[in-house]
Amino acid sequence: MKKISFLLITLLTQIGFCQNFQSEFLKYCETKDTLNQSKILKEWKKTNPNDPELYTSYFNYHFSKSRKEIIALTTNQPNGQSLTIKDSLNKTAGFLGSEIHYDKSELQKGFNKIDEGIKNNPNRLDMRFGKIYVLGQTKDWQKFTSEIVKTIQYSSKNKNNWTWTNNETRNDGEKFFLSALQDYQLQLYNTGDDKLLDNMKEIAKEVLKFYPNHIESLSNLSITYLLTKEYDKALDPLFKAEKLNPKDYIILSNIAQAYKLKGEKQKAIEYYEKTVKFGDERAKKYAKEQITELKK
Numbered sequence: 001m002k003k004i005s006f007l008l009i010t011l012l013t014q015i016g017f018c019q020n021f022q023s024e025f026l027k028y029c030e031t032k033d034t035l036n037q038s039k040i041l042k043e044w045k046k047t048n049p050n051d052p053e054l055y056t057s058y059f060n061y062h063f064s065k066s067r068k069e070i071i072a073l074t075t076n077q078p079n080g081q082s083l084t085i086k087d088s089l090n091k092t093a094g095f096l097g098s099e100i101h102y103d104k105s106e107l108q109k110g111f112n113k114i115d116e117g118i119k120n121n122p123n124r125l126d127m128r129f130g131k132i133y134v135l136g137q138t139k140d141w142q143k144f145t146s147e148i149v150k151t152i153q154y155s156s157k158n159k160n161n162w163t164w165t166n167n168e169t170r171n172d173g174e175k176f177f178l179s180a181l182q183d184y185q186l187q188l189y190n191t192g193d194d195k196l197l198d199n200m201k202e203i204a205k206e207v208l209k210f211y212p213n214h215i216e217s218l219s220n221l222s223i224t225y226l227l228t229k230e231y232d233k234a235l236d237p238l239f240k241a242e243k244l245n246p247k248d249y250i251i252l253s254n255i256a257q258a259y260k261l262k263g264e265k266q267k268a269i270e271y272y273e274k275t276v277k278f279g280d281e282r283a284k285k286y287a288k289e290q291i292t293e294l295k296k
Helices: 002-030 034-047 052-066 104-120 125-137 141-158 173-189 194-210 215-227 231-244 249-262 265-278 281-294
Strands: 067-074 082-086 092-102
Touching (some): 002 034, 052 067, 052 104, 125 141, 125 173, 141 194, 173 215, 194 215, 249 265, 249 281, 265 281
Antiparallel strands (some): 082 092
16 A cells, blocks of 8 residues: 555656646746747756657757748748839839748757657547648648648547646547548648649548548549539539438539539539528528529
8 A cells, every 4th residue: 555655656756847847848838938848848858758738848959949030031922911012113023021931940850859759649639630730830841741641541440538737638539630631632622732732622622531431531532523624523422422421512512513514514504403402691692692693
């Protein structure tokens, strides 16, 4: 009994220290005090080198340190606030705004830490998503896609029994996981870069290997084909999605759009009419407008 009590006290003491390190680190993050962040991390590592929160804290530290904001003169308008520079004829000559650059060496230190964390804590979804987030911020779309694919593959092994910060269990594992994948697909789509349609396709196909009834991924796959004018290929996953949910007005509207682009007006009208039947007000309005145009 004495040995057990001593062990319990030791464990509780370690947990208390780790929580203190974590809260201290977060405090210095808020004040952007990198010097004290570094000190805390070193002390934390000595006390509990395998603490999962230590890995995520190191990752955040290196990512934050890698991020450099510079003022630059550009010919294209940058994101965010900028100052327009006019020439003597009052024509736009350029823009003065901030640009974000990342130090590759510092970033790699962060990736090394989070990779170690994932290896030791493979069910920690926040670690995986944190890495994916940074790859998106740095526009490393190939590694972004690769990391998503790896996570999808692992989800079939752990049956979506994910944990989060402080090893808290996520009770909504599968739902939360698949929902996040949609956000990543949207992130790729919003770049407007047609080259990344292949990345979207790769992710959608990987999801469907393990979740064949995931309607959103069937829709995503169809969109990649629609945008490359492969209309018959686009219709295949849409028909599968329709069978799963015949009242999904987004799927119905996409089928109508595919038929419209193919030049099959009657089929397009048929599916726009279904959209009117099951859609929300916005979808109904759009479908009615399309029907009127197709009947001209």
